[in-house]
Amino acid sequence: MAGARIPVPRLQGVTEAQFLHDLYPQRKPLVLEGIDLGPCTSKWTVEYLSRAGGKxxxxxxxxxVAQMDFISKNFVYRTLPFDKLVQRAAEEKHKEFFISEDEKYYLRSLGEDPRKDVADIRKQFPLLEGDIKFPNFFQKEQFFSSVFRISSPGLQLWTHYDVMDNFLIQVTGKKRVVLFSPRDAPYLYLSALWFHNVISEEFGVGVNVFWKHLxxxxxxxxxxxxxxxxTAASRAAQILDRALKTLAELPEEYRDFYARRMVLHIQDKAYSKNFE
Ligand SMILES: O=C(O)CCC(=O)C(=O)O
Incomplete structure (x- = not known):
């Protein structure tokens, strides 16, 4: 049923074998507790990160405002030295600011040259590399990126989906993650994987480790x-756009009829197990 709230299972001390054989094939979100992440869980305080993380x-x-919106783009991009960002994100009111004294900050780390390089915290923050261990629950060649996430208390990231699979490793602080099943996609006005939005209930530091499932x-x-x-999904979307432009050559009555037939055809074929 759309709209039902289902708590995500919380599992303690899952091993690589359990994850790979029993859990991962289910392709459902999980909270994994008690995973060895290295010393970051006790070391990564505001004081340590701003002293040892680099400038x-x-x-x-x-x-x-706390709710960042990617459609209306109610935020700006700015640059700060890493140590300053950590300090500012941890405080509620700022003496130095860009927009207002209670502005919110969000770091999603990037590669050295974002057009060419993927984010990998181990490369862009080498001074912190030794502090964190990633769960090695996927093959090395499947690794895609590791992204530092640092957010002000209260900040809410817009609803989005990720193309890659990922572990959201919340090292410090508390976050609320609301996930929407792909089956709820029609009610989100988009079709996609697991949509989610993330609210930082307090200052916190996290690292996403993304890997390729396909x-x-x-x-x-x-x-x-x-x-x-x-790429196959993007190609299919382009072909659908072309199909819709082609339908636009017809008068409205016909366009409407054939568009509805196409929708029924997609529902009949695409959602069934006997996809051709
Ligand atoms: O933790 C965050 O700030 C965002 C994480 C996220 O969106 C994700 O894991 O895909």
């Missing part, structure tokens, strides 16, 4: 953010 510039989202050749090779749809 390199990072590009950040800055918003006057064979490498299914993904767009130029995609450094990992947010482009698999």
């Amino acid at each position: 390199q510039d990072v590009k950040i989202h800055v918003a006057a 064979p490498s050749e299914c993904y767009d090779k130029t995609d450094t953010y990992g947010n482009k749809d698999p």
Whole structure:
């Protein structure tokens, strides 16, 4: 039933074998607790990160309100040295600010040259590399990126979906993640994978580790953010656009009839197990 709230199962001390054999094939979200992440869980305080994480510039989202919206783009991109970003994101009111004294900050780390390089915290934040262990629950060649996420208390990231599979490793702080099943896609006005939005209930530091579920050749090779749809899906969407433009050659009455037939055809074919 659409709209039903289902708690995500929380599992303690899952091993690689359990994950790969029993859990991963179900393709459903899980909270994994008690995984060994290394010393980051106790070390990554505001004081430590701002002293030991480096002073390199990072590009950040800055918003006057807590709910960042990607459609209306109610935020701006700014640059701060990493140590300053950590300090500012941890405080509620700022002496130095871009927009307002209670502005919110969000870091989604990027590769050295975002057009060419993927984000990998181990490369862009080498001073912190030794502090964190990633769960090695996928093959090395499937690794795509590891993304540092640092957010001000209260900040809400817009609803989106990720093309790659990922572990959201919440090292410190508390977040609420609301996920929508792909079956609820019709009610979200879009069709997609697992839509989700994320609210940082307090200041916190997280790292996403993304990996490729599909064979490498299914993904767009130029995609450094990992947010482009698999190439077959993009091609199919382009073909659908062409089909709709072609229908537009007909008068409205016919266009409407044939468009409805196409929708029924898609429902009949695409949602069934006997996809051709
Ligand atoms: O933790 C965050 O700030 C965002 C995480 C997220 O969107 C994700 O895991 O896909």
